[in-house]
Amino acid sequence: MAMQSKVSDPYQALRYKEFRFYIIARFCITIALTMQAVTIGYEVYELSNSKLLLGLIGLTEAIPAIGIALYGGYVADKSEKRNLLITAISVYTVLCGLLLFFTHSYGIQEFGKAQVVKVIFVVIFLTGVARSFSGPSSYALVAQIIPKEVYQSAITWSSSAWQLGAVLGPAVGGILLGLMGITFTFSVIISLLIIAIGCLLMVERKPVLYVPAGEGAIESAMQGLRFVFKNKVILSCITLDLFAVLFGGAIALLPVYAKDILKVGPEGLGWLRAAQAIGAIIMLLWLAYFPVRRNAGIKLLLSVFGFGLFIILFGISTNFVFSMFCLIMSGALDGVSVAVRHTIIQLATPDEMRGRVSAVNSMFIGSSNEIGEFESGATAHWMGTVPAVIFGGCMTCLVVVVTYFVAPAVRKLHLTSHLSEDNPS
Secondary structure (H helix, E strand, O other), rough: OHHHHHHOOOOOOOHHHHHHHHHHHHHHHHHHHHHHHHHHHHHHHHHHOOHHHHHHHHHHHHHHHHHHHHHHHHHHHHOOOHHHHHHHHHHHHHHHHHHHHHHHHHHHHHHHHHHHHHHHHHHHHHHHHHHHHHHHHHHHHHHHHHHHEEEEEHHHHHHHHHHHHHHHHHHHOOOOOHHHHHHHHHHHHHHHHHHHHHHOOOOOOOOOOOOOOOHHHHHHHHHHHHHHOOHHHHHHHHHHHHHHHHHOOHHHHHHEEEEEEOOOHHHHHHHHHHHHHHHHHHHHHHHHOOOOOHHHHHHHHHHHHHHHHHHHHHHOOOOHHHHHHHHHHHHHHHHHHHHHHHHHHHHHHOOHHHHHHHHHHHHHEEEEEHHHHHHHHHHHHHHHHHHHHHHHHHHHHHHHHHHHHHHHHHHEEEEEOOOEEOOOO
16 A cells, blocks of 8 residues: 555655756756747847748757767766756857857947857757757756656656746746846846756765766667667657647647737737647646556557547637647647656666667757747648648648558557556457
8 A cells, every 4th residue: 555655646756856956957957948939039030130040040049059969978878977968058058159149239349240140050059959968868868867656757857947948938028028128038038047057966975876888989879769769669750749749739820810810910929829738738747646657658649639639629729728738638648658668768767878869859859949930831822721730730640540451569459567468368
């Protein structure tokens, strides 16, 4: 009975002091970087009046983040994770300091708008480089803070901290930018990053679990890719999420819905953009109390299929309230998918390979976000906005059906303190 009580404790991970400091740091980093993204986008458009440059911001950060992800995972595995993560956040802080200086009225007057825009894009690129190291080191650090039987609780709370930061960051960033100006906004971002560093300093240094056995950096980095492609469960889960994000990227078309279809203006657009994250937060908090264990694979497939259905319903909706409901539900179902997928990857990955496997995961998901936005825009251009969203939702559902039949290991999966499958009948 005592063991059962421990397993069902929704605050299980939060009872570990170092994990509490970790999720505070994660929340501060997330809200800081999302505030920075909003601020940079506004400033680039303000200085250049170029929609093309606005569209290149995400791609500029994604190219290095994806391009050197495998090397970032290799470095994370062979390094002390806490210090590597602190170093990456310190780089974020210095880069934000450069943004504060160059976007100040003095910087713009001294260097000119065109040069300041160039500096901003250099900073964005370097932020992507830092991201390729911070992601794998953060992912691997969690597994050294808490024991394996607490992974599912830890992932739920960690994902909740990220989602909450993702909701608050754009809103707080926009409000501060409008009321206090860009210099004050960047000052707040820097302060949040410093708080994150302080929290991580409260986590003890962890032992290095991987020492390269004579192989070169490239060979070692590729081991993570080979591990993922050999592990049918991890590969199926990552691929499922990749295509769901790729085809279900209705977020990219929200400005069109807000302006032309739902006619709710910029205020309504803000609510639409926050809707999926709101749904995800609610679901992740629910999962803290009622985690997915039995039939986890089936529930993963059903959640992604439901995500696709609600994207289709959103696509055909002309009512703002119903559209909000569809986006909130799609976000909630995506929350189930995220929690189950991250738990599967944590449980199935050896400790010495966590950084490299996380890097492969970030390559899949990071690239699908960027390509998914392009796919949504391109299909909307060719088909029209509503048919493009419906097409994306249908393709997401189709991917789930295909995964069900070609990956039986996924549908038989259960989550305990280890991965288990039903015996084939």
